[in-house]
Amino acid sequence: MIICVCHNLNCSKVGEAIENGATSPKEIQAFHGNRFQCGRCKPEMCAKLRASQAPTTANESLVENAIA
Numbered sequence: 001m002i003i004c005v006c007h008n009l010n011c012s013k014v015g016e017a018i019e020n021g022a023t024s025p026k027e028i029q030a031f032h033g034n035r036f037q038c039g040r041c042k043p044e045m046c047a048k049l050r051a052s053q054a055p056t057t058a059n060e061s062l063v064e065n066a067i068a
């Protein structure tokens with residue numbers, strides 16, 4: 001699925017940027033040498049960033065509960 005039509009960034013390319021340390025939509029674009037044009041892809045990039053952080057948060061909660 002294409003996330004950024006302006007720069008032809010699909011889910012895989014967005015995921016690659018996140019795996020390599022991108023923490024914001026702007027950093028995802030910068031990882032691929034781009035800058036925002038229309039910006040319509042920002043909400044979907046934010047969703048991908050949140051999804052990538054969710055398992056860590058859940059795991060931290062499990063660890064905290066296990067310790068308590």
Ligand code: FES
Nearest residue numbers: 004006037039041
């Ligand atoms: S869709 Fe990403 S900048 Fe336009």
